[in-house]
Amino acid sequence: MIVVVVWMWLNPRIFPPPASTNNWAAKAVLGERVWLNRDKIPVPEHYHCVPSILSIVSTTGMVFVRSCHWIFSDLVRIFTGLTQESFEQTDA
Structure with missing residues (x-):
């Protein structure tokens, strides 16, 4: 958040106004x-x-993108057999 505020302050000061x-x-x-x-x-x-x-x-586009993300991430898990637990296992 601080980076965004700093960038919003800094941006107009380091770039000149547009020529057109x-x-x-x-x-x-x-x-x-x-x-x-x-x-x-x-x-x-x-x-x-x-x-x-x-x-x-x-908003409709973002709902569509998010839905596709959920669907395709589930399909990747189904076809690859990867689960969240497989990433959390440690060598003990």
Whole structure:
């Protein structure tokens, strides 16, 4: 956690501002800033559903990835015969 906080403080100080904001990464950052500032400067109503849709899509993708991880890790254990206990055994 400390590393993340240090990086967030250090990052804007060691890298110069972008030469252009005409690329997708800069536009994404600017869009986040606009959305976070929506209490002071209102965002048009028709844009309010976009963050919710993106959150639903992202959550669905993460559930899918996690489910695949569980399924494939179980299949690896079944076909290889490896279990957690096999890693915990010690030579006594």
